[in-house]
Amino acid sequence: MLDKNGIAKRIAREVKDGSYVNLGIGIPTLVANYIPDGIRVVLQSENGLLGIGPFPLEGEEDADLINAGKQTITTLPGSTFFDSAMSFGMIRAGKVDLTILGAMEVDENGDIANWKIPGKMVKGMGGAMDLVASARNIIVAMQHVNKAGESKLLPKCSLPLTGKRCVKKIVTELAVLDVLPEGGFKLIERAPGVSVEDIKKATAGKLIVEGEIPEMIL
Amino acid sequence: MNKVVKSADEAIEGITDGMILGLGGFGLCGIPENGISALIRKGVKNLTCISNNAGVDDFGIGLMLQTRQVSKMISSYVGENAEFERQLLSGELQVDLIPQGTLATRLLAAGYGMPAIFTPAGVGTEVAEGKEIRRFGDKDYLLEHAFEIDFSLIKAWKGDTQGNLIFRKTSRNFNPLIAMAGKITIAEVEELVPAGELDPDHIHLPGIYVHRIFEGKNYEKRIEQRTVRSRS
Numbered sequence: 001m002l003d004k005n006g007i008a009k010r011i012a013r014e015v016k017d018g019s020y021v022n023l024g025i026g027i028p029t030l031v032a033n034y035i036p037d038g039i040r041v042v043l044q045s046e047n048g049l050l051g052i053g054p055f056p057l058e059g060e061e062d063a064d065l066i067n068a069g070k071q072t073i074t075t076l077p078g079s080t081f082f083d084s085a086m087s088f089g090m091i092r093a094g095k096v097d098l099t100i101l102g103a104m105e106v107d108e109n110g111d112i113a114n115w116k117i118p119g120k121m122v123k124g125m126g127g128a129m130d131l132v133a134s135a136r137n138i139i140v141a142m143q144h145v146n147k148a149g150e151s152k153l154l155p156k157c158s159l160p161l162t163g164k165r166c167v168k169k170i171v172t173e174l175a176v177l178d179v180l181p182e183g184g185f186k187l188i189e190r191a192p193g194v195s196v197e198d199i200k201k202a203t204a205g206k207l208i209v210e211g212e213i214p215e216m217i218l
Numbered sequence: 219m220n221k222v223v224k225s226a227d228e229a230i231e232g233i234t235d236g237m238i239l240g241l242g243g244f245g246l247c248g249i250p251e252n253g254i255s256a257l258i259r260k261g262v263k264n265l266t267c268i269s270n271n272a273g274v275d276d277f278g279i280g281l282m283l284q285t286r287q288v289s290k291m292i293s294s295y296v297g298e299n300a301e302f303e304r305q306l307l308s309g310e311l312q313v314d315l316i317p318q319g320t321l322a323t324r325l326l327a328a329g330y331g332m333p334a335i336f337t338p339a340g341v342g343t344e345v346a347e348g349k350e351i352r353r354f355g356d357k358d359y360l361l362e363h364a365f366e367i368d369f370s371l372i373k374a375w376k377g378d379t380q381g382n383l384i385f386r387k388t389s390r391n392f393n394p395l396i397a398m399a400g401k402i403t404i405a406e407v408e409e410l411v412p413a414g415e416l417d418p419d420h421i422h423l424p425g426i427y428v429h430r431i432f433e434g435k436n437y438e439k440r441i442e443q444r445t446v447r448s449r450s
Contacts (some may be wrong), residue, residue: 045388046318046319047244047388047391048244048249048388048390048391049387049388054447055445055446055447056446056447057445057446057447057448057449058446058448058449060446061444061445061446062391063247063389063439063440063441064247064248064375064386064387064388064439065247065388066244066245066247066388066442066443067388069443070244070245070246070247070298070338070442070445071443071444071445072441072443072446073447075387078360080392081388082390083322083390083391083392083393083394083395083422084244084270084318084319084321084322084391084392084395085322085323085325085326085395087319087322088318088319088322088323089319089323091319092319092337092338092339094290111342119307122303122306122307122313123295123296123297123303124293124294124295124315125294125295125315125317125318125345126294126317126318127317127318127319129319129320129339129340129343129345130316130318130320130337130339131375133337133338133339133340133341134338134339140381160343160344161342161343161344162343163341163342163343164341164342164343165342176419190351190364193445194411
């Protein structure tokens with residue numbers, strides 16, 4: 001079973017050289033720490049920055065330089081700033097190659113819910129709906145089951161949707177799964193020490209297992 | 219053409235109860251601190267505020283929620299604000315949550331003189347309820363209308379007496395867009411210089427979109443999430 005950093009590390013292997021990538025808040029943010037050597041990526045922050053750098057050194061924080069999670073950050077050689085309309089313009093136009101985000105639920109059709117629990121949590125969707133509606137490739141980073149032990153990979157999402165038929169790949173603490181265009185979660189890899197049976201038990205939606213399922217290489 | 223006003227209080231003259239305001243900023247980054255303080259001093263009520271976020275409990279628009287001056291918020295993300303959530307769940311405050319890119323582009327449309335835009339954000343979700351859907355190619359898009367804003371309050375880094383503005387780093391965010399969408403736009407800047415001092419090639423927003431400008435005071439520029447690397 002993977003911890004949060006393990007999930008981030010596995011997703012980092014999906015990032016292609018020369019790509020523009022938007023990382024959501026939470027586990028997706030950690031992916032930046034595990035981009036393999038030799039893979040050059042430009043990270044997009046939807047508040048108006050291409051080329052997110054590491055956190056600033058203590059004492060060098062700048063209130064005018066933050067990421068979409070409102071954390072202080074830095075720039076890198078080649079970074080650029082722009083306004084929010086251009087930021088979502090480049091997202092909508094499909095210029096951002098990969099979006100990695102968290103989710104509360106994903107279903108076997110690739111629908112995703114990650115912004116609202118009616119009557120409980122009303123924080124807003126931020127840029128998530130724009131991202132999932134337009135990104136060319138979307139990977140979801142999340143726990144396989146919620147805190148109550150219920151599967152988050154469902155036949156149909158129960159929470160209000162963020163977007164429909166958009167998730168292509170899911171990486172959890174247990175597995176890597178592809179969402180097939182015709183529906184269903186296709187099991188691609190198992191996390192170290194996790195059996196296909198464990199994954200079956202934790203997946204409420206249609207799980208497709210074909211042949212031997214390899215263990216992840218991290 | 220005299221756009222320069224002495225203070226935030228003078229700048230917000232004409233703002234009355236029930237108006238629609240636009241406020242720049244992302245989180246607490248690039249918010250019109252002086253303008254918000256002036257609105258609180260003036261005590262105007264029943265405002266509709268269009269702003270990506272609603273501040274935190276004790277800073278930014280959060281201060282105007284404490285004083286019950288806001289009756290409706292139009293935002294994309296309002297976490298980090300317990301008072302907001304309380305007023306929303308109790309029904310005191312109306313809120314329209316809309317996707318961030320839709321918010322930005324509805325402002326852009328207003329500034330570009332376009333009545334509406336088409337965007338795929340929100341198709342198949344509750345955001346699409348009651349909206350016209352149009353298919354282009356093999357994809358559905360929602361029709362979303364340009365905003366109409368009575369007064370916009372924004373913050374820039376440098377400005378000149380003609381209202382030309384330069385923003386700094388990620389504090390640009392929604393500021394030029396909110397500015398473009400306002401019938402009357404008030405810009406506060408950290409440094410106000412005579413026209414001619416800013417290189418025309420370096421200006422991010424031309425002064426035609428700015429009606430009143432003043433040099434702000436005592437910026438706190440609060441950081442919401444201070445994240446650092448240690449020096450060792």
